[in-house]
Structures are given as structure tokens and as C-alpha cells.
Amino acid sequence: MMLTGSSFLQRSVTLLVLAVVVVVQAEDPYRFFNWNVTYGDISPLGVRQQGILINGQFPGPDLYSVTNDNLIINVYNNLDEPFLLSWNGVQQRKNSFEDGVYGTTCPIPPGKNFTYILQVKDQIGSFYYFPSLSFHKAAGGFGGIKILSRPRIPVPFPDPAGDLTVLIGDWFKTDHRQLKAKLDGGHKLPFPDGILINGHGPNDAYFTVEQGKTYRFRISNVGLQNTLNFRIQGHKMTLVEVEGTHTVQTIYESLDVHVGQSYSVLVTMDQAAQDFYVVASTRFTNKILTTTATLHYSNSNKAVSGPIPGGPTYQIDWSLNQARSIRTNLTASGPRPNPQGSYHYGLINITRTIKLASSADQVNGKQRYAVNSVSFVPADTPLKLADYFNIEGVFRVGSISVNPTGKNMYLDTSVMGADYRAFVEIVFENHESIVQSWHIDGYAFWVVGMDGGLWTPDSRKQYNLNDAISRSTTQVYPRSWTAIYMALDNVGMWNVRTEYWARQYLGQQFYLRVYTPVKSVRDEYPIPKNALLCGRAIGKSTIPL
Structure with a gap:
């Protein structure tokens, strides 16, 4: 049998994946993606500039999958x-080596390729991918991720x-180079x-729809710093999913989407045949x-008209109340055939409380930002590789406090230690006058509370x-706090940002180094055989002894 080039690549990568027998289960389907990353001319705001394209597209193509699929993503780096x-919200169960941030994964050198081997284990929902190095995110290189439920699992x-x-x-x-500079x-x-x-x-x-039908819109804020309000002229939106969790199906006229967040809404095309504004x-x-896009009814011969529908502007209480209204649908199945609410997080004893506070200041005359007074500086070797190969001097566990210190800001490669299977409470404190948005790689967490002022133990009463809702990104309003519960059930080195x-x-x-002294593939997969090595890890072997 003769193999085409594409088939040969897929066969070769399949053999590579199967060689690491603990990474995936053979009965789960494979999906293959070949992505060519290049620079190209774009002009989304009418000014020609250099953008990052994936297979010639800006934004990049959707990453489409079904629960438990094995995703084989061969990325050719044709940048200079x-x-x-990185995969925002995709949890990388037991496999932080593939997380795609510099603390876990060596960069793909110019002119080289790397094959990501991911499994969307026990996940559904709406997420996105993005470039994590060198302020590339300001040039594009991002795209949507759709993880559909398996056919036998009911969707609500x-x-x-x-x-x-x-x-x-x-x-x-x-x-983006000038912004980085x-x-x-x-x-x-x-x-x-x-x-x-969508890059415009x-x-x-332009979104073309048919009158009378209902569509799912997966909305992700892939921007750099601003909360955006999303709305569609003349149409209601029914929220159905947030970052992998089916929600109580609440109807909204507009929706605040903070940086890094993803939502799914259903919209029924129940208006007269014409075009409508889509607004952010x-x-x-x-x-x-x-900015606006056009919702075009396929049988419309009337262009969009009228004033652009207004939305909320500075009203924090409005946004806070909306956030509190987003709740888990306890009667719906998740990625497995059991109700999402069957895991009673509210009945589990907290083993540790961690408080995280951001700050802005200057260090050595330059603008810096910090968590609990520590402003992170990358090491010369990805932290996960240093941990795996026992390379000393790269980082120190405990180099960041579990509580705000009140000290002056300083630079360090901050790593917080945590025990596998602990159940923690994390309180994000925001003493600044801007809305913050926090993400934790490798995890989904329950957003149990948020309010203005200072958090105290009495805040737990509310x-x-x-x-x-269970999600991977949460906002913290100005001079406010947000509290989450999180089960530390995913061993690895995970970025909190x-x-x-x-x-x-x-x-x-x-x-966050989630650690167990027991070395078992049930808890964490070994380093992938195709892992790139850099820094002090060069020359190490990825073949287990």
C-alpha cells in the first residue's frame, strides 16, 4: 500500500504517540492537524501591519474535537x-509538558516543527488557543477551540x-515588536x-443565518487588556455553556466577556428578514x-440600519450582578453521563487558603507587575523540565508567599508548592482601580463568591x-475580591496568570507546582519522547530508564 505525504505523516505521528503508551488510550479517536505559522500582511483597522497567520489565516483555524479525542497538532514555525x-482552558490532564507556556515547554525554534500530543480528556466546551511568547498575542496566531460532547451523552x-x-x-x-520594545x-x-x-x-x-433557526455562538475574548460587552441588535441570547460547564439557561440582552473568558449562547433568528448589528x-x-459585524439573514434584502445598540459602560454593579447570575446547570450531564452537580464541592473541607494580590510598581526604574510582591522573571530553562530532570538552581519552591506580604516589589522566578489531592480556597484580592482577569492552566475551579471591599473569613457566609459555575478564568472587580474553590487533582507545573x-x-x-512523591503514570505522564529540550535540559534523555 502506498502512503501519500499526508498519510505518511499521520502514520508516523500515530506510531510516535502509541510509543508513549501511557499518554493516550488506543480506543479514543485521533484528529490530525498540520499548522504552518507564518507572518503575513493584515490590515484589520485599515493600516497595513504584520500579523501571525496559521495556514494563511487570521485568526487561525478552529480546533475541532469531541470529548476524549487525541489531538495531534504538528506546528511548523516559519517565523524568524x-x-x-498554548491552549486556554484545555486542561492537559497529567501532562503539563504540553501546556505551551515557557515555564513548561521549550519554544519551537525558527524553521523547525513540534508535534503537540493532546487529549481533551473528560472535557467539553468553548476555549481558544493563542501564542504565548514574545508578545506574539498582539500579532494574532489565535483561534477557537470547540470540544463537542460524545454522541451518547445528552446535551441540555x-x-x-x-x-x-x-x-x-x-x-x-x-x-507587536514595537509594543514589546x-x-x-x-x-x-x-x-x-x-x-x-474575528480579525475584522x-x-x-459577516455571519449568515437562516430565519427561524437557532445558532450557537461561541464567544471568546482573545484581546490584550479590555473587558468587552457583546450584544446582537434585536436578539436575545440564552447562555448555555461557560468554559466547559453547562449553565442554567438564563437570557441576556448583552454579556460582559472579560479578557481570556469564553461563553456559548444560543440565538434564535426570530426577527423580520433583514440585517442586524453584532456589537462588541x-x-x-x-x-x-x-466595533460591529453584520448578522445577515439569508433571505434579507435590507441592509443593517438604525443606531448601533448601546450597552453598559462603567456600571460595575451591573456586571457583578450578571456574573453572580451565571450558575451551573445541575441537571445536565458534563463530559460523562452523570449530572454536573453530583460532585458536591460545597461539602468538602478546605485544606488550605491562598490569598493572591496584584500590584503595580517600578523596579530598577522600569514598570513591573507582581503577585504577592513577586514580579515573575523567566528562568533559563522551563521549570517543568528542571523539575523533571532534577536540575538545581532554576527555581525554588516557596519563592512566593501564599498571602500578600506588604513588602516592596521584587523580581524572582516565583513557584508556589501545593500537594496533590488537596482542596484549596483561593482568594484573589484586587486593591487597584481596574478590573482584573485571572486564569489557571490545567484546572477548572468553582467561582464561589465575589464582592467589593476586603475579603474576611466572614465573607464565606455569602x-x-x-x-x-466551574471555569478556568475569572474576573476580580476594582477594589474587590473573588473567591474560588479548586481540587488539586492534576499533577504538574501550572501557570497562574x-x-x-x-x-x-x-x-x-x-x-503552581502540584506535587506527589509517588511516581505513577496514574498521576502524571512521563515526558513526551518528542519533547523539545532547551536551556540546562539540553542533552538530557526523554526515554524513561
């Missing part, structure tokens, strides 16, 4: 600099007529130049940036211990 992709709504990806985010006309020089970013919908500026994106606009900013990308780049992040 190292490159990494009828199959929609279409499943549409909607990537919204703020955007700069300035080249500004940050490297110790300065803050300016205000963005505009908002994009005002009035350029900034929240909590003095200057309101707005926690939702019944049907809080702000989703405000300039702040992340300048230190508002750290790594």
Missing part, C-alpha cells in the same frame, strides 16, 4: 523567532442549526486603537471603543456552595 502555542439543548466561533478583542495598529523599556502600553470581531474591524465581519464595545474605560497580557509579560504570574 521562537514560537509557542437541541442541536443548533450552526456553531459559530466569535473571537473578540482589543487591537493595536502598532507592530515599549514594555521591555519599562513603559506601559497605550490605549488600544480598536476592537476586532468595524462592519467587516469596551467596558470600564473613559473612551468607549466599539459563598455559593450549591451551583457555582493575569490575562492582561502586558501585566503577564511584566511579571503578574507565577507557577
Whole structure:
């Protein structure tokens, strides 16, 4: 039998995956993706600039899968600099080597390729991927991730007529290298130049629908710093899923989507046949940036008209109340055939409370950001590799406190230790005047409470211990707190970060080392045989002894 080039690649990668027999189970399907990463000319806001394309596309192609699928993603880096992709919200069960951030994964060198071997184990929902190095996120390279339920698992709504990806985010006309240079020089970013919908500026994106049918819109805020409000002229949105959790099906006229967050809504095309505005606009900013796309009824001969529908602007209470209204659908199945609420998180004893506070200051005359006074600086070797190969001097567990210290900001490669199977409470404290957005790789957590002012133990009295939403990204309002519960059931080295990308780049992040002394493939997979090695890990063997 003769194999084509594509078939030969798929066969070769399959053999590679099967060689690491503990990584995947043979009965789960494989999906193969070949992605070519290049620079290309784009002009989303009418100014020609260099963007990052995947297979010639900006944004990149959707990553489509079904629960438990094995995803074999061969990424060719044809940029002139190292490159990494990360998977926002995809949990990488027992496999932080594939997380795609510099603390866990060596960059793909220019002109080389790397094959990510992922499994969307026990996950459903809406997520996205993005480039995690060198402020590449400001140049593109992002795309949607759809994880559908297996056919035999009931979904709490009828199959929609279409499943549409909607990537919204703020955007700069300035080249990403210039933005990076500004940050490297110790300065803050300016205000963005505009908002994009699916890589398009005002009035350029287009969604074609059929009258009378219902569509699923998967909305992700892939921007750099701004909360956006999303709405569709003349239409209601029924929220059905948030970052892998089916929700109580609440109807909204508009929805706040904070940086890094993803939502699924159902929209029924129940209006007269014409075109309508799809709108995204900034929240909590003095200057309101707005962009529009077009919702086109296929039988319409009337162009979009009338004023662009307005949305909330500075109202924090409005957003807080909306956030509290988002709850888990306890009667719906998740990725497995059992109710999502069968895991009673509210009845589990907390083994540890961690409090995290952000801060902004200057260190050595340059702008920096910190968590519990520590502004993160990358090491010369990915932390996960240093941990796996027992390379000393790369990081120190406990280099960040589990509580705010009140000390002056300082630089360090901050790693917090945590025990496997602990059940922790994490309180994000925001003493600043901006909305924060936090993400934890490798995990979903329950957002049990949020409110203004200072958190105290008495704040637990208002926690939702019944049907809080489970997700991987949460907001913290100005001079407020947000509390989460999280089961530490995923061994590895996991990035905890702000989703405000300039702040992340300048230190508002750290790594959570979830550790067990028992070395078992039931808890954590060994290093992939095709893992790239860099820094002090060069020359090490990826073949287990």
C-alpha cells in the first residue's frame, strides 16, 4: 500500500504517540492537524501591519474535537523567532509538558516543527488557543477551540442549526515588536486603537443565518487588556455553556466577556428578514471603543440600519450582578453521563487558603507587575523540565508567599508548592482601580463568591456552595475580591496568570507546582519522547530508564 505525504505523516505521528503508551488510550479517536505559522500582511483597522497567520489565516483555524479525542497538532514555525502555542482552558490532564507556556515547554525554534500530543480528556466546551511568547498575542496566531460532547451523552439543548466561533478583542495598529520594545523599556502600553470581531474591524465581519433557526455562538475574548460587552441588535441570547460547564439557561440582552473568558449562547433568528448589528464595545474605560459585524439573514434584502445598540459602560454593579447570575446547570450531564452537580464541592473541607494580590510598581526604574510582591522573571530553562530532570538552581519552591506580604516589589522566578489531592480556597484580592482577569492552566475551579471591599473569613457566609459555575478564568472587580474553590487533582507545573497580557509579560504570574512523591503514570505522564529540550535540559534523555 502506498502512503501519500499526508498519510505518511499521520502514520508516523500515530506510531510516535502509541510509543508513549501511557499518554493516550488506543480506543479514543485521533484528529490530525498540520499548522504552518507564518507572518503575513493584515490590515484589520485599515493600516497595513504584520500579523501571525496559521495556514494563511487570521485568526487561525478552529480546533475541532469531541470529548476524549487525541489531538495531534504538528506546528511548523516559519517565523524568524521562537514560537509557542498554548491552549486556554484545555486542561492537559497529567501532562503539563504540553501546556505551551515557557515555564513548561521549550519554544519551537525558527524553521523547525513540534508535534503537540493532546487529549481533551473528560472535557467539553468553548476555549481558544493563542501564542504565548514574545508578545506574539498582539500579532494574532489565535483561534477557537470547540470540544463537542460524545454522541451518547445528552446535551441540555437541541442541536443548533450552526456553531459559530466569535473571537473578540482589543487591537493595536502598532507592530507587536514595537509594543514589546515599549514594555521591555519599562513603559506601559497605550490605549488600544480598536476592537476586532474575528480579525475584522468595524462592519467587516459577516455571519449568515437562516430565519427561524437557532445558532450557537461561541464567544471568546482573545484581546490584550479590555473587558468587552457583546450584544446582537434585536436578539436575545440564552447562555448555555461557560468554559466547559453547562449553565442554567438564563437570557441576556448583552454579556460582559472579560479578557481570556469564553461563553456559548444560543440565538434564535426570530426577527423580520433583514440585517442586524453584532456589537462588541469596551467596558470600564473613559473612551468607549466599539466595533460591529453584520448578522445577515439569508433571505434579507435590507441592509443593517438604525443606531448601533448601546450597552453598559462603567456600571460595575451591573456586571457583578450578571456574573453572580451565571450558575451551573445541575441537571445536565458534563463530559460523562452523570449530572454536573453530583460532585458536591460545597461539602468538602478546605485544606488550605491562598490569598493572591496584584500590584503595580517600578523596579530598577522600569514598570513591573507582581503577585504577592513577586514580579515573575523567566528562568533559563522551563521549570517543568528542571523539575523533571532534577536540575538545581532554576527555581525554588516557596519563592512566593501564599498571602500578600506588604513588602516592596521584587523580581524572582516565583513557584508556589501545593500537594496533590488537596482542596484549596483561593482568594484573589484586587486593591487597584481596574478590573482584573485571572486564569489557571490545567484546572477548572468553582467561582464561589465575589464582592467589593476586603475579603474576611466572614465573607464565606455569602459563598455559593450549591451551583457555582466551574471555569478556568475569572474576573476580580476594582477594589474587590473573588473567591474560588479548586481540587488539586492534576499533577504538574501550572501557570497562574493575569490575562492582561502586558501585566503577564511584566511579571503578574507565577507557577503552581502540584506535587506527589509517588511516581505513577496514574498521576502524571512521563515526558513526551518528542519533547523539545532547551536551556540546562539540553542533552538530557526523554526515554524513561
